[in-house]
Amino acid sequence: xxxxxxxxxxxxxxxxxxxxxxxxxxxxxxxxxxxxxxxxxxxxxxxxxxxxxxxxxxxxxxxxxxxxxxxxxxxxxxxxxxxxxxxxxxxxxxxxxxxxxxxxxxxxxxxxxxxxxxxxxxxxxxxxxxxxxxxxxxxxxxxxxxxxxxxxxxxxxxxxxxxxxxxxxxxxxxxxxxxxxxxx
Amino acid sequence: xxxxxxxxxxxxxxxxxxxxxxxxxxxxxxxxxxxxxxxxxxxxxxxxxxxxxxxxxxxxxxxxxxxxxxxxxxxxxxxxxxxxxxxxxxxxxxxxxxxxxxxxxxxxxxxxxxxxxxxxxxxxxxxxxxxxxxxxxxxxxxxxxxxxxxxxxxxxxxxxxxxxxxxxxxxxxxxxxxxxxxxxxxxxxxxxxxxxxxxxxxxxxxxxxxxxxxxxxxxxxxxxxxxxxxxxxxxxxxxxxxxxxxxxxxxxxxxxxxxxxxxxxxxxxxxxxxxxxxxxxxxxxxxxxxxxxxxxxxxxxxxxxxxxxxxxxxxxxxxxxxxxxxxxxxxxxxxxxxxxxxxx
Amino acid sequence: xxxxxxxxxxxxxxxxxxxxxxxxxxxxxxxxxxxxxxxxxxxxxxxxxxxxxxxxxxxxxxxxxxxxxxxxxxxxxxxxxxxxxxxxxxxxxxxxxxxxxxxxxxxxxxxxxxxxxxxxxxxxxxxxxxxxxxxxxxxxxxxxxxxxxxxxxxxxxxxxxxxxxxxxxxxxxxxxxxxxxxxxxxxxxxxxxxxxxxxxxxxxxxxxxxxxxxxxxxxxxxxxxxxxxxxxxxxxxxxxxxxxxxxxxxxxxxxxxxxxxxxxxxxxxxxxxxxxxxxxxxxxxxxxxxxxxxxxxxxxxxxxxxxxxxxxxxxx
Numbered sequence: 142x143x144x145x146x147x148x149x150x151x152x153x154x155x156x157x158x159x160x161x162x163x164x165x166x167x168x169x170x171x172x173x174x175x176x177x178x179x180x181x182x183x184x185x186x187x188x189x190x191x192x193x194x195x196x197x198x199x200x201x202x203x204x205x206x207x208x209x210x211x212x213x214x215x216x217x218x219x220x221x222x223x224x225x226x227x228x229x230x231x232x233x234x235x236x237x238x239x240x241x242x243x244x245x246x247x248x249x250x251x252x253x254x255x256x257x258x259x260x261x262x263x264x265x266x267x268x269x270x271x272x273x274x275x276x277x278x279x280x281x282x283x284x285x286x287x288x289x290x291x292x293x294x295x296x297x298x299x300x301x302x303x304x305x306x307x308x309x310x311x312x313x314x315x316x317x318x319x320x321x322x323x324x325x
Numbered sequence: 326x327x328x329x330x331x332x333x334x335x336x337x338x339x340x341x342x343x344x345x346x347x348x349x350x351x352x353x354x355x356x357x358x359x360x361x362x363x364x365x366x367x368x369x370x371x372x373x374x375x376x377x378x379x380x381x382x383x384x385x386x387x388x389x390x391x392x393x394x395x396x397x398x399x400x401x402x403x404x405x406x407x408x409x410x411x412x413x414x415x416x417x418x419x420x421x422x423x424x425x426x427x428x429x430x431x432x433x434x435x436x437x438x439x440x441x442x443x444x445x446x447x448x449x450x451x452x453x454x455x456x457x458x459x460x461x462x463x464x465x466x467x468x469x470x471x472x473x474x475x476x477x478x479x480x481x482x483x484x485x486x487x488x489x490x491x492x493x494x495x496x497x498x499x500x501x502x503x504x505x506x507x508x509x510x511x512x513x514x515x516x517x518x519x520x521x522x523x524x525x526x527x528x529x530x531x532x533x534x535x536x537x538x539x540x541x542x543x544x545x546x547x548x549x550x551x552x553x554x555x556x557x558x559x560x561x562x563x564x565x566x567x568x569x570x571x572x573x574x575x576x577x578x579x580x581x582x583x584x585x586x587x588x589x590x591x592x593x594x595x596x597x598x599x600x601x602x603x604x605x606x607x608x609x610x611x612x613x614x615x616x617x618x619x620x621x622x623x624x625x626x627x628x629x630x631x632x633x634x635x636x637x638x639x640x641x642x643x644x645x646x647x648x649x650x651x652x653x654x655x656x657x658x659x660x661x662x663x664x665x666x667x668x669x
Numbered sequence: 670x671x672x673x674x675x676x677x678x679x680x681x682x683x684x685x686x687x688x689x690x691x692x693x694x695x696x697x698x699x700x701x702x703x704x705x706x707x708x709x710x711x712x713x714x715x716x717x718x719x720x721x722x723x724x725x726x727x728x729x730x731x732x733x734x735x736x737x738x739x740x741x742x743x744x745x746x747x748x749x750x751x752x753x754x755x756x757x758x759x760x761x762x763x764x765x766x767x768x769x770x771x772x773x774x775x776x777x778x779x780x781x782x783x784x785x786x787x788x789x790x791x792x793x794x795x796x797x798x799x800x801x802x803x804x805x806x807x808x809x810x811x812x813x814x815x816x817x818x819x820x821x822x823x824x825x826x827x828x829x830x831x832x833x834x835x836x837x838x839x840x841x842x843x844x845x846x847x848x849x850x851x852x853x854x855x856x857x858x859x860x861x862x863x864x865x866x867x868x869x870x871x872x873x874x875x876x877x878x879x880x881x882x883x884x885x886x887x888x889x890x891x892x893x894x895x896x897x898x899x900x901x902x903x904x905x906x907x908x909x910x911x912x913x914x915x916x917x918x919x920x921x922x923x924x925x926x927x928x929x930x931x932x933x934x935x936x937x938x939x940x941x942x943x944x945x946x947x948x949x950x951x952x953x954x955x956x957x958x959x960x961x962x963x964x965x966x967x968x969x970x971x972x973x974x975x976x977x978x979x980x981x982x983x984x985x
Binding site (some may be wrong): 412413414415416418439440441442443445446462464465466467468469471472473475476487488492514515516518519520521522524525526527528530532533557558559560561562563576578579580581582583585586587589590591663667668669 | 757758759760765768783784785786787788789800802804805806807808809810811812823824825826829830831832833834837851853854855856857858859860863864865868869870883884885886887888889890891893894896901903969970973974975976977
């Protein structure tokens, strides 16, 4: 584990560039499935958001050619994927390299430390940002497990394949796509 | 007008003598598990409302989570100290009373309380509930501490961050309860529980609402190539683009006075007293507290591990390595705070 | 002694008489200023109680402590109840001993400004100052049980809490902050010394340069706070003169005026006149403003708003 900002990797520019022409619709559909499934699997996380759950968040991976707009309502979570500059009005914006955002979700990075070091930029409604950060931090989310869970009965084999793919991706990009084991 | 007080029963042995207890922050159930895993002797936490002094959005425990947390901690031999350390609202004390009742019901090991009326309630209603005096009571001398020990049977005082090590040693010779001191984390430059700066700037009070410099009143902006933080209507800090920006805690901002611009009250540094563990132990301190319930579980894990290492090194008579803690400090700068006299 | 105590104790919640208290002088004035101020208050100010003593920094006390007995006598001759205020953050042995000296003084009421004073004062009639956290009726009741007869509430309390406490008081008079920069924080660190690049122990009493506090502004030049040695106060001057009707309607009967370099006798007279119905709150506000040119006034705390804000008082 590291809370030291110097270790936040950036996605290789060539890879980021290569992703640019890809259509966003399939990604949006997949993310929508994952978030809806996560809402079912982690009711405590969504409950923790309290009255901040109705806020609209702009999640901006600065090394990717798209941004995510999310409203984490427990009963009806909403996710959109749009090109930068095409996003609707939002309550709060969280921007940073994909690695920082993923690390934050996994609890591998400390949000405050990322923010002090300016690896992460937050703007807008700080109560909403703090609530989301705290709720995610408590939920001990693993993105690979969340993605696999969408597949229902196939979740287990999918998770195994996902972990191999994640570790492969980690070797290429330096980004931990699966949650590091606690205490590592 | 005469009042009589029953002397409190002598405190039962709380821990093996001579070993410092490491008291660790648990802002969420996940952070509590992380702290326990990383070597906490005790964890401290609070309910998700105005009854505790870290009332941040998305943080803290529901009564059910508290009960689960206590059960989990006890299984691992770790104590749970629950902070109900704001000052109950006049006319509406029910939430605070309920918080105390809940601690007693779910088997919490101690309640950390600051308000005199609430201590009175707890001592009367739950005489077997162990009471710790919160740092928010800012009891900094033998007479103040004695008042709480004699009236309410307080077993431990969390000392305000205004004393030198020598003063702590002298204090311990004069008081009839344990002392707990802060070893690492954010530093209040003002006497805790006696500060209305946040209330003045934002209307949100540490004493009444459990928040200081609350996120709801923070705005960040880029202005003429500088990154600016404000709390309510007041500019707290500005830094050139790209430079580290500390959280805009009011007393750690940059202001101008007497024609100079400076951190008038305190620099945005973390307290790191890890190298003072040996003298603090010699000063008769019982427990060392890590600040930071508002921080992530990754921070909790790292800071508890580092201090566990420091305490273990001290117990074995080895030198203390403070380097692992450097990376965890706000702005990577640290201070020994009031523990050394020059701070004043 | 007995008559003093009776004066305090019989002004219970049933008594409709509104009283004014001059709080302790919080700033470091020259000994001459200190003496002249108290003499003039003794002879001319229309107030019932006057607090005397050092609350902020024990190092200032030697400059005027020899004058204290004379001032007490003159205040008493002027018909005032004398309240001796204790130190806000006593740490050294000498500072801790100061409370014993206060308790030993005959004919006065001692005001505790730190919980450490509450033990020595228990069992005798005493006052609780605004720097002790009395936020609710549980704490108020406990303080009354200990012998508190006058309780000045913390300046940050909103009207709802003040009303609840005034209603809950049984034997103590509940007092609220009514005029003057609000004390916001106390620290072991001396900011006056820090701003001037001096160590606390060799501070050269530099705080004497700022008899109403040292201005602290934001980097945009917005007026923010005032530094007074180890104490931090508001930059705005709290002024509840137009809120007195609201406060008396909630059962508050005592109001604290905190001394500044402006004409405090005149300030007290304005509050007296508004309380007596001789002038309106709005007129009172205009007169206070004329007495303090350039001051920014606030009453935000009372209205549950940020303390630096000013909320227009309800008509009347």
